[in-house]
Amino acid sequence: MEKRKKTYVHDVDRGVYDIKNEVKFRYKVKSGLDENVVKDISKQKNEPEWMTEFRLNSLKIYNEIKLPEWGPDISDLNIDKIITYIRPNTNMQGSWDKVPEDIKNTFDKLGIQKAEKHSLAGVGAQYDSEVVYHNIKEDLIKQGVVYTDMETAVKEYEPMVKEYFMKCVEPDDHKFAALHGAVWSGGSFVYVPKGVQVDIPLQSYFRLNAPGAGQFEHTLIIVDEGAKLHFIEGCSAPKYSVNNLHAGCVELFVKKDATLRYSTIENWSKNMYNLNTKRAIVEENATIEWVSGSFGSKVSMLYPTSVLKGKGAKCEYTGVTFAGEGQNLDTGAQVVHLAEHTYSTISSKSISKSGGVATYRGLVRMGKNARHSKSTVSCESLMLDDISKSDTIPVLDILNDEVDVGHEAKIGRISDETIFYLMSRGISEKEAKAMIVRGFVEPMSKELPLEYAVEMNNLINIELEGTVG
Amino acid sequence: MKGDFKVNTLLEINNLHTKVEDMQILKGLNLKINEGEVHVIMGPNGAGKSTLANTLMAHPKYTITEGNIIFEGEEINNLKADERAKRGIFLSFQYPEEVPGITVENFLRTSKSLTSANPISILNFRRLLKEKMALLKMDESYAKRYLNVGFSGGEKKKNEVLQMAILEPKLAILDETDSGLDVDAIKTVSEGVGLLSDSKRSIIIITHHNKILQYLKPDYVHILIDGKIVKTGTSELVHEVEKNGYEAYKNLN
Structure with a gap:
């Protein structure tokens, strides 16, 4: 053989x-x-x-x-x-x-x-x-x-x-x-x-x-x-x-x-x-x-944690995690609502590649005094190949009835059809993938001052360069 | 002696056989397209129309098992989609993909700079984009929207024609560009395509109905059945199909 x-x-x-x-x-x-x-x-x-x-x-x-x-x-x-x-x-x-x-x-x-x-x-x-x-x-x-x-x-x-x-x-x-x-x-x-x-x-x-x-x-x-x-x-x-x-x-x-x-x-x-x-x-x-x-x-x-202690307190979390070869990145937001009329919005995106593991592990706790509070959690994962892993472990701990809590999770692979579509417009396969990933993390880039958005795109490119085969 | 009136062949397809996941779809297709010509390919569902489009654009799921594709005198069988795009081949997709986070403008500017020989300044690009969008009756706000995200079927098709107008390919393949459009949209899209056809640009229109043909006048019409072109004619052939259906051509295979 x-x-x-x-x-x-x-x-x-x-x-x-x-x-x-x-x-x-x-x-x-x-x-x-x-x-x-x-x-x-x-x-x-x-x-x-x-x-x-x-x-x-x-x-x-x-x-x-x-x-x-x-x-x-x-x-x-x-x-x-x-x-x-x-x-x-x-x-x-x-x-x-x-x-x-x-x-x-x-x-x-x-x-x-x-x-x-x-x-x-x-x-x-x-x-x-x-x-x-x-x-x-x-x-x-x-x-x-x-x-x-x-x-x-x-x-x-x-x-x-x-x-x-x-x-x-x-x-x-x-x-x-x-x-x-x-x-x-x-x-x-x-x-x-x-x-x-x-x-x-x-x-x-x-x-x-x-x-x-x-x-x-x-x-x-x-x-x-x-x-x-x-x-x-x-x-x-x-x-x-x-x-x-x-x-x-x-x-x-x-x-x-x-x-x-x-x-x-x-x-x-x-x-x-x-x-x-x-x-x-x-x-x-x-x-x-x-x-x-x-x-x-x-x-x-x-797991950045926000304790919403005072009435009307707010938390917004926007996160991107990119796990490449040999990396196990376990990240997520935790919000503890302690007072009434408190609000949290969590938006997490993860990318995994070349066997990397990206896990979202989050917590939303609505305390018994957190009446009329609201929380929205959205997790999206993008896997760039078949050997990488992605997982979402959201914990909701709700101790009173008068709250509004929403959770949404989406796990997907990078689509060959989308890559082909971009390639048919003269964009190389590598750049097409980078473009899709950049688009995926765009909600975060938008939140960063320009220099840091550029740095983040640069980091994404460094990670994607490492793709073998 | 080469004269001024010599017609240049742009695309030549010889005995093309294509497989998709072990299914033989194209079974010896021949086609020759000269510069500036408009060709229509018609045929029933499953005949291989979209397979032809995808094979010409080098979709990785479509494998050429026999025959070749010659573009401007060179075999391009082994060129990838991006390399073919750079040589001037363009495919208007039947189902354009949605790409969140990438605006139409950024995408097109990247694509334009990769497919054209001469660099274009941001200012000139914006001017070009504005002009072509007006031509297609597209609102300027589309430039800032994410590529095809939340677009209706008609908007997606218009956006394909917009891309074609910006990229100015030598060969444009329109895969069912008229499907899913209402009468007005077909008119706008057809006019957009019509404005692009000139003595140099060649167009392949793949369709299974004739609405788009009320606006675009083809030089040739081909009937594709079971992976082969079984009959070639002029616009007359469209009316013939209308009358007889495809059934009449099946025994020609």
Whole structure:
């Protein structure tokens, strides 16, 4: 019998995202996790005692909680091999000229400086465990807007941090929230005072360069009454053969009549476990808008949660997940309606290709006080071949009768007839597929500022380039 | 000696056999089309009319098992649909596909830039689009709508003719473009097609009724039965079919 030829699948060329810099650091802890590592991190960061205690308590919780018994397999993740803290070889700078050349160049190639010039009101850039650059426009400072790194916030805005830090996501929420509480570092702190409208977005970008490291940035945003903010989060890492871990935490407090839009384009490398927690507490007549693009990582478990706490609170979620070869992306929105006349709209799209697995796992809970509330959930999946998988697991938990909840799910394959139709107009097969996928995610592109929509299309093209055969 | 009056052959189909999922549909079809000619292909359901259209456009489900297709003197059997489109072949679909998220304008601009030798500026493209839409009595808002999404049957067919008008192919194949249209729409579409025919452009009209033929005057009419062309004639043949039905031609096979 003739031997079958082996198929070699080449790694996708991810261009700028794969830039690897030599690992230079000012300090790093030994790999693994114990009390000494946690104390070491706290000491390096020169933290107040309450924070050190908080970390140690979180570690205790981490050791007591089991891994989740549902969702993707994460047994290959070995925390003993993860370096939880690696401080880059620089202090945080307010000018790019002072940032070390290699780090500056990486962010430049990722387009951060250009975006800062043209379309952002402030930028934070994190490299491994700490923020290396932070800047915000003068007029926002004058209006009392605070945008800085969390390490600085713990010292300079201690009372506020103490009041809000891990009150929305508590360490005993799940194992990786506890891990985060123990070893967190980096991230951004934003405070928008009452009535202040920040019309131009702020962006924090998280870059993990070191192999075998973890990134545990903490983002804490408080949008005070009647204020408005658009915050953009970007993340990426070059690919290594060892596992990296991202267990960040995002806590959003949207006060009465305030509006917060939180947009993410996540493009971790495919050796990354992305076990991130994001949650918003939304007060009376306030609005949270999530725009969430998940493209990278080996495994993702990400379920942005909105707690609609005040009467008239609203949540809108628009998400796109693209799972390619070797990726298992488990994502979805969770909304907890606690007050009456609260509204949520969830629109999720997923694409899977070359054996990738994309799962929508969502929850809508209508509490017993959430009378006259409404929720609409729509999930659409597009599979680009026969070997990829897509699943929808929506949970509806309804505790009162006076609500209106709708759910719609559609799973489909890319149609040969549509490809032929486009090809008959001179468009190549590859471009036809890309066009169909771009059209599929268009509702999300529309929600993003132009540069980010372009970046998302670019990421889709990178993923589609990797198609073999 | 090559003279100015020499007629150029655009398309030559020789002994074409086509299979679809193991079913032999075309069984030795011959056809020759010169530049500037309008041909009509008629035939009963299942004769192979749409198979011919799809084979000419290289639909991947249709396999040529014998014979060849020569376009501008070159065999194109192995060219894919996009490559054939670039050479100037266009198919107006019987059932155009819906493509959510892609606007008619963006789609056509991409397609135009891929199929024409000379690049066209955005401004000139918009002008061209506006002009052709007016010609087809299409509201300008169609340009911003997603390709065929939510279009009625008639709107989809008009949109096919619009694409043909923008892309200006050398050979246009209209697969049942008149089916599912009301009288007014047939008139608009036919006039649109009529405006496009000139001494260089060739058109194949596939139809099983004659409404469209009230507006378009063919040079030749072919009757296709059981995978072969059994009779070729002029417009007269249309009336003959009207009178006798296809039954009379079946024994010619």
